[in-house]
Amino acid sequence: MTTDFEKNPGWLDWYADPSRPRFRLPEGAVDAHCHVFGPGAAFPYAPERKYTPCDASKDQLFALRDRLGFARNVIVQATCHGADNRALADALRASKGMARGVATVRPDVSDEELRELHEAGVRGVRFNFVKRLVDAAPRQDLLDVVERIAPLGWHVVVYFEAPDLPDLRDFFLSIPVPLVVDHMGRPDVTKDPDGPEFEAFLDFLRARPDIWCKVTCPERLTVDGPPALDGEQEAYRDVVPFAQRVVEEFPDRVLWGTDWPHPNLTDHMPDDGLLVDFLPHIAPTPELRHKLLVDNPTRLYWPDAD
Numbered sequence: 571m572t573t574d575f576e577k578n579p580g581w582l583d584w585y586a587d588p589s590r591p592r593f594r595l596p597e598g599a600v601d602a603h604c605h606v607f608g609p610g611a612a613f614p615y616a617p618e619r620k621y622t623p624c625d626a627s628k629d630q631l632f633a634l635r636d637r638l639g640f641a642r643n644v645i646v647q648a649t650c651h652g653a654d655n656r657a658l659a660d661a662l663r664a665s666k667g668m669a670r671g672v673a674t675v676r677p678d679v680s681d682e683e684l685r686e687l688h689e690a691g692v693r694g695v696r697f698n699f700v701k702r703l704v705d706a707a708p709r710q711d712l713l714d715v716v717e718r719i720a721p722l723g724w725h726v727v728v729y730f731e732a733p734d735l736p737d738l739r740d741f742f743l744s745i746p747v748p749l750v751v752d753h754m755g756r757p758d759v760t761k762d763p764d765g766p767e768f769e770a771f772l773d774f775l776r777a778r779p780d781i782w783c784k785v786t787c788p789e790r791l792t793v794d795g796p797p798a799l800d801g802e803q804e805a806y807r808d809v810v811p812f813a814q815r816v817v818e819e820f821p822d823r824v825l826w827g828t829d830w831p832h833p834n835l836t837d838h839m840p841d842d843g844l845l846v847d848f849l850p851h852i853a854p855t856p857e858l859r860h861k862l863l864v865d866n867p868t869r870l871y872w873p874d875a876d
């Protein structure tokens with residue numbers, strides 16, 4: 571088995587020495603979207619992966635959590651690990667209850683694996699429709715997965731790009747468990763936040779009260795920044811109106827996370843401390859920020875916490 575992996579040429583490694591955020595996160599804040607990569611020598615990347623990243627271990631993730639001032643993490647299975655959830659489960663177990671997870675499973679996953687994942691802290695599965703990241707799975711396979719995970723009380727996280735929503739909408743609405751949308755459905759932020767494409771996305775969120783939305787990844791969505799680097803306190807201004815619209819209309823079902831270690835960025839690697847400083851721009855009041863960072867993710871991932 572290969573354990574010696576070479577990251578993609580031009581791969582941008584995560585930012586090694588993030589600044590301490592000026593914005594002080596509320597107590598109990600959850601980084602509700604982040605990943606671990608390998609390390610490849612211990613947890614090999616999947617043969618079917620579309621990219622080979624740099625390593626980003628659980629210890630490095632937990633160090634970032636502590637530096638930024640988060641209490642908890644939600645770790646999302648990255649596509650470079652396919653449906654091999656061992657690195658994820660290892661990180662969840664090591665977190666001692668301070669991390670929950672979102673896994674990738676195939677319809678033939680055993681009951682025992684599902685039980686073990688649940689016991690480790692997994693509370694959802696991820697369906698990915700971004701063509702550069704995965705080969706499309708047949709929709710029937712996904713519905714078969716839903717049937718397997720529904721009894722565990724899990725939800726489905728969906729990652730897709732805005733132009734694909736019209737084709738996916740009815741399928742999503744047929745999924746009989748809560749849905750969580752990654753990265754705001756990837757809007758084109760050069761378009762009008764009040765225009766038809768983003769309105770179609772908001773309308774999808776309105777279709778059911780159990781559709782949640784991650785208002786994440788300004789560093790991925792931005793077109794003209796400025797980037798969260800060199801102390802910039804007004805980063806990613808072009809993304810702000812989109813995220814703010816979602817936060818204000820759906821304050822009780824928005825989530826936020828760093829997306830560390832930021833796979834596949836090609837332009838720049840953000841300083842994660844400055845990414846945290848982006849939060850007051852999209853959630854302008856302490857009440858909105860408390861819902862976004864504490865109440866909502868705690869309700870979804872730690873419903874029994876007091």
Ligand SMILES: O=C(O)c1cc(C(=O)O)oc(=O)c1
Nearest residue numbers: 647648649650703829833834
């Ligand atoms: O846009 C991406 O490249 C990306 C990739 C992955 C993954 O590979 O799982 O996860 C993300 O949240 C975003």
